[in-house]
Amino acid sequence: MIGAATISSGSLQNVVFLSFGLLLGLVVHEYVHAFVALRFGDMSPKLAGRLTFNLRPHVEPFGTFVLPGILLLKVLFGQPPFVFGYAKPQPLHQYGFKRQDRQIILVSLAGPAANVALAVLFGVLFRLAVHATSSSLLLRLLADQVIVNVILAVMNLMPIPPLDGSRVVATLLPPKPREVMTSL
Numbered sequence: 001m002i003g004a005a006t007i008s009s010g011s012l013q014n015v016v017f018l019s020f021g022l023l024l025g026l027v028v029h030e031y032v033h034a035f036v037a038l039r040f041g042d043m044s045p046k047l048a049g050r051l052t053f054n055l056r057p058h059v060e061p062f063g064t065f066v067l068p069g070i071l072l073l074k075v076l077f078g079q080p081p082f083v084f085g086y087a088k089p090q091p092l093h094q095y096g097f098k099r100q101d102r103q104i105i106l107v108s109l110a111g112p113a114a115n116v117a118l119a120v121l122f123g124v125l126f127r128l129a130v131h132a133t134s135s136s137l138l139l140r141l142l143a144d145q146v147i148v149n150v151i152l153a154v155m156n157l158m159p160i161p162p163l164d165g166s167r168v169v170a171t172l173l174p175p176k177p178r179e180v181m182t183s184l
Contacts, residue, residue: 006077010140015072017141018083021148022068023055025115026087029152030058032114033090033107040103044091058087081147084155089162101171108167112153119149 031053034045049057058064063086071083090111097103122145129138159169161184170181 008078011076011078013137013140014081014144015076017144018072018075018081018148019068020141021145022083022085022152023064024145025118025149025152026064026085027053027055027058028114028118029111029156030087030090033092033111036110037090037092037107040107041096041098042093042107043096044093048091050088050090060086060088063087081144082151083148084151086163092167104171105168108164111164112156115149115153115156119146119153122146122149 030050034051037045038051045051055064065085068083068085075081075083090107092104092107094100094104094107122142126139126142126146129135129142133139156164157168159165161181166181166184170178173181
């Protein structure tokens with residue numbers, strides 16, 4: 001009961017807004033990976049049903065719900081807004097790519113770039129809303145969308161398998177270490 005007393009309406013709003021932002025950010029991130037891979041000639045994302053804005057095909061239960069849920073508990077009890085999650089890794093068969101290393105890097109960076117674009121979009125909307133409204137609810141929603149998408153972009157650039165940064169680093173390695181990194 002003592003812990004329940006520390007839950008405020010603001011922290012509950014943050015949890016809801018961050019959850020929405022995370023799901024939106026993950027779906028857009030994965031869709032853009034699939035779209036760019038398809039443009040380079042890889043049909044596997046389309047065949048796997050991943051070229052969609054529907055959340056269901058992208059869900060990885062632990063990374064999409066459990067891990068974010070744990071992180072959001074801290075936010076619920078008044079800690080600063082931080083949430084991270086991940087979706088199922090995008091299938092990628094680069095053997096049809098004409099310039100494999102370059103196109104793998106572009107496909108890998110497309111997801112984080114989409115999150116940066118979302119962060120910029122929500123940041124611009126935030127700036128406009130600051131001057132147009134006094135709604136703290138709208139401002140909190142927009143600010144949380146910026147936070148989530150910046151975190152998703154930064155975290156996915158880390159060279160830790162299976163995050164996007166690991167695919168980029170793997171393309172820069174000699175053949176044997178590359179094979180080890182890509183099979184992790």
